[in-house]
Amino acid sequence: MDTAGRPDRRTLLAGGLAGATIMLASCSSTRTEPTAKSLSPEARPTSPATALARLVEGNKRWVSGDLRHPDRDPDRRQFVAQEQEPFGAILSCIDSRVPPELLFDTGLGDLYVMRTGGTAVDPVVTGSVEYGPMTSGTPLVVVLGHQRCGAVKAAYGALQDGKRLPGNLQAIARALRPAYQQAVREGGTDPVETMARAQVELTAKALRTNQDLAPLVAKGSLAVVGAYYSLDTGKVEVLDGAPS
Ligand SMILES: [Zn+2]
Numbered sequence: 001m002d003t004a005g006r007p008d009r010r011t012l013l014a015g016g017l018a019g020a021t022i023m024l025a026s027c028s029s030t031r032t033e034p035t036a037k038s039l040s041p042e043a044r045p046t047s048p049a050t051a052l053a054r055l056v057e058g059n060k061r062w063v064s065g066d067l068r069h070p071d072r073d074p075d076r077r078q079f080v081a082q083e084q085e086p087f088g089a090i091l092s093c094i095d096s097r098v099p100p101e102l103l104f105d106t107g108l109g110d111l112y113v114m115r116t117g118g119t120a121v122d123p124v125v126t127g128s129v130e131y132g133p134m135t136s137g138t139p140l141v142v143v144l145g146h147q148r149c150g151a152v153k154a155a156y157g158a159l160q161d162g163k164r165l166p167g168n169l170q171a172i173a174r175a176l177r178p179a180y181q182q183a184v185r186e187g188g189t190d191p192v193e194t195m196a197r198a199q200v201e202l203t204a205k206a207l208r209t210n211q212d213l214a215p216l217v218a219k220g221s222l223a224v225v226g227a228y229y230s231l232d233t234g235k236v237e238v239l240d241g242a243p244s
Contacts, residue, residue: 045087048223048243051140055088055236058105063234071107080109088112089132091119091203092144093151098229100144103236112138118151118196119143119203120175130212133222140243141207141222144236145200146229152196156180178202197239200226204241 045051061067089112090100100106100113112132116125132138145152155173158165159180165173176195179202183195204226208217216222223243227236 044085046137046139048139048220051087052142052223052225052238052243055104055106055140055142056238059103059234059236061105062103067105069105069107071110076108084109085136086110086112086132086138088140088142089129089138090114090142090144091116091121091125091129092142092229093117093119093146093149095146095149095151097231098144098146100142103229103234117169117172118149118155118176118199119145120151120172121203121206122171122175126207126210129207133213133216137221139222141204141213141224142227143200143204143207143224144227144229145196147193147196147231149192149196152176152179152199153192156183156192156195197228200228200239204239208241 045054058068086109088104088106088110090104091114092098092100094115094117100111104111112128114125114128121129129141133141151172154165154169155176157163158170158173159177164170176199179195179199182198182202183191186194186198188194204224207213208224213222213224217224220243223241225241225243226239228239229236
């Protein structure tokens with residue numbers, strides 16, 4: 001994108017809704033001439049397959065402990081200060097043990113990250129997930145559930161007992177009801193684990209097929225992947241939606 005032709009902030013602010021739309025787009029627009037110093041070790045992935053491969057490689061380093069900690073220095077901070085072009089959007093849990101940037105060994109400006117209890121979704125969260133793919137061609141969305149999820153466990157218990165969770169926690173239980181119902185249908189020895197995986201699969205499917213993202217998935221410019229993180233091993237397992 002030609003940044004020289006971009007309207008200044010005052011013009012945008014004076015432009016009302018139209019200006020806001022332009023500013024939204026420019027907030028995540030592509031850059032044109034990165035300097036050699038600021039480039040990542042590898043070029044930014046531009047396809048769903050290469051984006052997923054980048055995350056898988058980073059997760060292997062996380063599992064083995066052979067971490068690269070890419071793009072976390074002042075040079076990178078300066079490079080992305082004006083514009084960003086993340087190659088992935090991760091929807092994960094609030095759980096303190098599941099930080100996407102660490103377990104995928106990524107750097108500043110690599111990922112959009114949304115975190116909610118049990119990866120519960122509402123329109124605001126969905127809009128946040130859609131932001132990268134719809135405004136700047138982010139090629140990959142990952143819905144990342146995890147082992148021993150406290151939010152899923154609490155929701156499972158509340159729904160099973162027909163009780164409300166306190167305060168706004170009830171909104172999480174309500175959002176996780178379809179996953180609970182699927183877990184009840186599937187049965188199994190560990191229903192909370194089954195529900196956690198069901199939540200990933202249902203959420204990824206809903207995003208993959210919604211009216212905004214489905215066209216991008218259909219033309220191959222976006223993949224929505226469901227994945228599951230093991231607290232024990234650090235490994236991310238791809239459940240579904242992997243690009244071919
Ligand atoms: Zn969790």
